[in-house]
Amino acid sequence: MSDNQNEMNRIGENLLDSLWFKLLRIEKVVFDGDEWKFERERIERHRLIVCADDTCRVVVDGVRIAVVPGSVVVCIPGQWIETGGPSKAEQTMYIVDYERGYWDRRTAETDPNGKAGCESGTREYRLASAVRMGETMHRYWERFDTAERMRAQAVFHELLAGIAEKRERPDADAPDLVKEAIDRRYGEELSIEELAELSGVNRYHLMRSFKERYGKSIIEYITEVRLLQAKRLMLESSLPIAEIAGRVGFRSEAYFRTVFKKEVEITPAVYLRNRRRKVAAYSWPVFGQLLPLNVIPHAAPIDHYWTDEFSRKYGGDVTVPLGHDYEFNRSALRRARPDCIIGLDSTISREEADRLGEIAPVLLLPWMKTDWRSHLRMVGDFLGMAEDAEMWLERYEWKAASVRERISRFVRDDKVLVLKVAGDELQIWGCKAMSVLYDDLGLAPAALAEGVDWYKPIELERLSECDAGRFVVSVNGDVRSQAFWEKLQADKNWRGLKQVREQAVHSLRGHSAWVHPWIEHSAFYQERLLDGAAHLFL
Numbered sequence: 001m002s003d004n005q006n007e008m009n010r011i012g013e014n015l016l017d018s019l020w021f022k023l024l025r026i027e028k029v030v031f032d033g034d035e036w037k038f039e040r041e042r043i044e045r046h047r048l049i050v051c052a053d054d055t056c057r058v059v060v061d062g063v064r065i066a067v068v069p070g071s072v073v074v075c076i077p078g079q080w081i082e083t084g085g086p087s088k089a090e091q092t093m094y095i096v097d098y099e100r101g102y103w104d105r106r107t108a109e110t111d112p113n114g115k116a117g118c119e120s121g122t123r124e125y126r127l128a129s130a131v132r133m134g135e136t137m138h139r140y141w142e143r144f145d146t147a148e149r150m151r152a153q154a155v156f157h158e159l160l161a162g163i164a165e166k167r168e169r170p171d172a173d174a175p176d177l178v179k180e181a182i183d184r185r186y187g188e189e190l191s192i193e194e195l196a197e198l199s200g201v202n203r204y205h206l207m208r209s210f211k212e213r214y215g216k217s218i219i220e221y222i223t224e225v226r227l228l229q230a231k232r233l234m235l236e237s238s239l240p241i242a243e244i245a246g247r248v249g250f251r252s253e254a255y256f257r258t259v260f261k262k263e264v265e266i267t268p269a270v271y272l273r274n275r276r277r278k279v280a281a282y283s284w285p286v287f288g289q290l291l292p293l294n295v296i297p298h299a300a301p302i303d304h305y306w307t308d309e310f311s312r313k314y315g316g317d318v319t320v321p322l323g324h325d326y327e328f329n330r331s332a333l334r335r336a337r338p339d340c341i342i343g344l345d346s347t348i349s350r351e352e353a354d355r356l357g358e359i360a361p362v363l364l365l366p367w368m369k370t371d372w373r374s375h376l377r378m379v380g381d382f383l384g385m386a387e388d389a390e391m392w393l394e395r396y397e398w399k400a401a402s403v404r405e406r407i408s409r410f411v412r413d414d415k416v417l418v419l420k421v422a423g424d425e426l427q428i429w430g431c432k433a434m435s436v437l438y439d440d441l442g443l444a445p446a447a448l449a450e451g452v453d454w455y456k457p458i459e460l461e462r463l464s465e466c467d468a469g470r471f472v473v474s475v476n477g478d479v480r481s482q483a484f485w486e487k488l489q490a491d492k493n494w495r496g497l498k499q500v501r502e503q504a505v506h507s508l509r510g511h512s513a514w515v516h517p518w519i520e521h522s523a524f525y526q527e528r529l530l531d532g533a534a535h536l537f538l
Contacts (some may be wrong), residue, residue: 021154024097026134026141031057031084040082045097048159049083050134052092058083070130072163074123094134098156123164128176133159174199175213179221186225187249187484192218207337226250227263228316234272241268262293263313266294275317279383280333280360282322282343285367288522289379290342292392299336326352326454333359342379367521371435376523400440403534407441410537414469418447418508420455421475421485427455428440429474432521437472460493471499472536474508505534 024045049058051071058065059071059082065073075081084091127133133155140152166173178195194201195218224246231245245256260268264491266428274295281287281297290297299320320336322329333341338360345364348356356362363382364374373393380389416437418429430452437443446468448458475485488494509532520529 006209013208018102021157021160022099023137023153024099024286025095026097026138026152026156027095028094028138029083036099039084040080041434042078042080042095043075044077044098046077047075047081048094048096048098048163049081050094050130052094052131052134053090056083056091056093057208064305064415067124068126068186068325070126070128072125072127072130072159074125077237094138094236096137096156098158106513115424123167124162126173127159127162127166129162130159134161159328170306174201175210177390178218179214182218182222184227185231186222187247189249189251190222222249223259223263227260230256230260231316234268235275246399246492263446265291270294277383278336280320280322280336280338280341282329282341282356283347283521285344286342286365286379286524288520288524289365289372289376292376292523292527293383293385294382294390295383295385299333299338307311323333330355330359349364372521372523372526391453392523396523396530399527400436400530403530404441406534407443407537411443411470413444414504415444415446416470416472417449417463417466417468418457418472418474421473421481421488423476423480424484425457426460426484426488428452428458429455436526436533438529440526460488460491464493466497466499468499470504470506470537472506472508508536509530 025071029039049072051058051067051073052069054068056067056071058067060073060075061080065071067073083095088320137152137155137159140148140155143149174312181198181324182190192203192207196206199206201209206510207218210221214221216224223463229248230244230250233239233247234241237244239247241256242253245253250256250259257268260271264271266274271294275298277295278298279290279295280299281290282444284301287297287300296314296317298318299322300318301322301324320332320338322332327506333356341356341362343353343362343364344357344367346367353362353364361382363378365378367375376393377386380386418434418437420427420429428448430449431445432440432453433455434445434449438449439444446466448462448466448468475481494500522528
């Protein structure tokens with residue numbers, strides 16, 4: 001093999017180290033199904049053809065390419081390209097011409113036509129998001145504004161990244177194929193082996209790639225789809241539960257009831273009863289006061305990252321998504337006609353509350369002024385569920401007493417300091433934020449926590465003077481927080497602390513909502529914290 005050929009291979013293997021890409025133009029082409037019309041040309045630049053319809057006709061060097069909506073046909077300079085032609089249906093496609101070159105002169109001299117790394121033949125890639133990216137790119141490009149053109153370039157590079165993923169991972173479609181199969185066949189008995197055979201990859205690779213793509217396992221997704229369909233049938237039909245369970249793929253009514261209670265956290269009967277009440281949770285923390293009463297809101301905002309858990313479990317039940325604009329929400333609520341609206345006084349002005357009151361009765365919780373128990377009672381009274389709220393609080397107090405008795409034998413008189421790792425910051429979480437530990441479980445706060453309601457940053461060096469016998473540490477799940485925690489544990493000042501040397505550091509599992517402590521100052525999250533504390537010191 002020649003030195004020049006070796007260099008060409010090296011270029012092909014290290015494209016991103018050598019190449020730059022630039023969008024030159026994008027054109028939206030629509031061939032009317034009533035006309036026999038086509039374009040044919042020998043292209044001089046690199047081109048991508050994004051097909052929006054399966055009727056699109058694309059011929060490259062005399063060979064017709066089989067396409068579907070989302071197909072991206074990659075063409076190189078010198079090829080004859082024919083688009084359009086006889087069809088009874090409209091053909092819409094995006095013609096994307098671009099330039100590619102090399103950063104250094106030596107590499108450019110070895111490949112003056114910029115073809116290194118290009119396939120010798122035509123390649124067609126199928127990307128679910130290709131049409132959306134084509135539309136977005138075209139919209140930005142047509143505005144002729146510098147900033148918008150730059151946005152078009154960004155979308156173009158996103159499209160290239162999708163193609164690169166397909167090239168490097170030919171099986172990248174497997175999770176999408178399996179998800180589509182589950183969406184269609186949820187009522188059948190589906191096995192991992194069958195789905196792996198359908199997708200063309202082995203079961204272990206499929207399970208891993210599906211979890212990476214969708215953030216949940218295949219089994220979890222099957223269960224999610226089946227429960228969503230079961231809820232739909234429960235609300236829209238008069239079918240008995242046993243028949244509904246069979247229709248959506250559960251092997252027995254008893255198993256369906258068990259799974260429903262575990263995932264939705266209420267029984268099917270309670271779900272049906274409370275879904276007849278159309279409650280609008282105007283502010284996202286209201287979820288945490290409704291769920292203990294077994295009420296799932298009819299309208300709510302579910303697009304925040306801290307409501308991911310609620311979105312997964314109850315997204316299908318929230319019929320009316322709310323946003324962050326007063327006018328938008330009023331319009332949505334007028335159409336939804338809820339029975340009542342519950343929000344926070346810290347996020348809804350009095351004037352807006354009056355406007356909402358014209359739609360339905362409104363309750364504004366004094367979020368920062370009273371505690372979560374008071375909030376739960378207020379919601380219970382407002383919904384006519386005061387007895388339910390008191391029963392829940394009685395169960396909570398009983399559970400707290402049980403946990404308090406167990407951990408007191410272990411902690412004894414040790415003072416406790418709760419530390420939070422958030423990004424590049426170490427924080428003390430105060431007595432209001434950790435009222436479960438300090439009030440409900442009777443643990444004594446360290447002196448550093450006294451006078452701190454919610455949280456405050458602290459330098460590592462100050463911990464050396466801390467009178468706490470034990471540290472409780474919660475670390476955010478993001479990359480920055482995890483990296484800072486790793487760095488902190490390696491720091492000699494941390495390792496030298498008495499609590500660390502004596503292994504009196506306890507890990508408290510957090511959740512995605514743990515960014516600001518007042519966000520989870522609700523009955524739902526207080527009980528979750530209590531459940532975690534039960535195993536904290538044992």
